[in-house]
Amino acid sequence: MTIIEAHNIRKVYGSLEVLHDVDLSVGEGEILALIGPSGSGKSTLLRILDLIEPANEGELLVFGIDTVADRGRWLDLRRRMGMLFQRPIVFNSSVYDNVAMGLRYRRAPGDDIDRKVKEALEAVGLSRYIKSRATDLSGGEQQRVALSRVLVTDPEILFLDEPTANLDPTSTATIEAIVAQLNREAGTTVLISTHDLAQGQRLAHRVGVMIEGTIAQTGPSREIFREPKDRRIARFVGAENIIPARVIARREGFTVVEAKGKEIFSATPPPADEVEMVIRGEDISLHRRKPGYEEAENLFPATVAAVEPTAPFVNVAVHCGCDLTALVTARRAETLDLREGLEVWVSLQAKAVHLIPRREG
């Protein structure tokens, strides 16, 4: 069942258009990660979906209720959802009172509040601070207070706006574990925005890429990584090689493209005549000798142009007519004794060569 359905959402602040043409539907029990660079509108979109602020245009159904037509029900709907923000936010009162806020707004009975608050603080390991003033805690602890404050209200949809952007790896792991467990056991729908691709991949069933105020592509993270729809997405998901090329033929089920005189096979059907090849660095294999048996469709000699360590990997630029950057583990680079000027063989599967239509500019 669809729990959130948004169409053509547009949001402006003054003369600044923050969101435009946003279409999104989220299924019940799904974890959706919104990834995208800073300023792409992720936070604003989450606030609009959580009914914290209204969109200027568009349709939005939450729990099947048309929120544009039915403004009177926003408070009720909002009370079925919860949101955790990027910056740890606590109020100038005790940890207990902080966590109790949402329940008090909902006029929950006192003993209910007491039990839930204590349970929640236990779960995030902050029981001993129950009477402390929340503003005295560290950032990571404050964020855990904020998380408990959301969780005690048993939200059916949980919004997380870059919740771990400022946290150490341990607190990040704790929060990720709690979110994953919540989704698994309580069936909570989760929307998380992050600029950490790996986090999106770890947590989410589906990923939406936000670029310049709109959702440019949604799909399983594997698909986003391997088959980005355009250059901006390819750049954002960290494809090292984006190379202009021209489609010259279809052969044996493959598309043959030519880039600077070099013919390369791709498994993507041609999207246009003028294309760009998107190749992830880790899909390019380097060999000292011509491999005797190689299943990759593309196999050609090349010269190492530069070796740049980015632990635990090494970026290797090779020259082969068109220039490619391969991502090799530091260990393998040592074994191959990669250095500038070295003659190597490059193998590359046609499936790893993704084609996108070329756009000017």
Add this chain to the structure above:
Amino acid sequence: MVNGNPIIEGFIEAIELIIALDPQVVEITIRSLYVSLTATFFAALIALPLGALIYFYEFRGKHAVVSTLQTLYALPTVIVGLLMFLLLSNIGPFGFLRLLYTPGGMIVTQTVLIIPLLMGLTVSALSGIDRDKRYTITALGASRLQTVMTIIAEARFAVMAGVLLGFGRAIAEVGTVMIVGGNIRGATRVLTTAIALNTSMANYSLSIALGIILLAVALGVNIALSLFQRR
């Protein structure tokens, strides 16, 4: 006495006056505190809700109202004194209240004097609650009223600091109490007007004694202020 430095002797005598709880010193101090505390109380009663209304309601000219309030912080006290004198005098519209040259008149005048300050500081105290906190309150499912209450509770220390500043301004000013109160001995004489009068009469010891007390009050206000601001 005759040969000594009048300033040093004034100091010594002043301390004697304070230690001995000189009736005149005590009376003036109590009146000063009474007038300014009462004025602060009434001003807070009026200015805090008005400040909150200005903050929470969107209306045309809101920005202008806030700017005007901030301009009024620096309003010369003698101007307020003059204005209130005219309003409260026999020829003014409120002459029938017979408040001129009474502590009541001084209270009303100081109340008027510090209302803009308290309103403005209330607005800025509430504005100090940042956008993310307001989003958080909304996201936690607060109704309109609950949102207002939470924001006020969150700004309580900053609001209290504003009230203290208002009291500090009231007790330290000379202009309005001189004009509206008239500095009548035993009736409307307060710390500041007594210092002004006694200094001009070369009665330094009493001036210094009252000055020390005024400073102590100001210091107390500041200590309380910093305690609030640290929270």
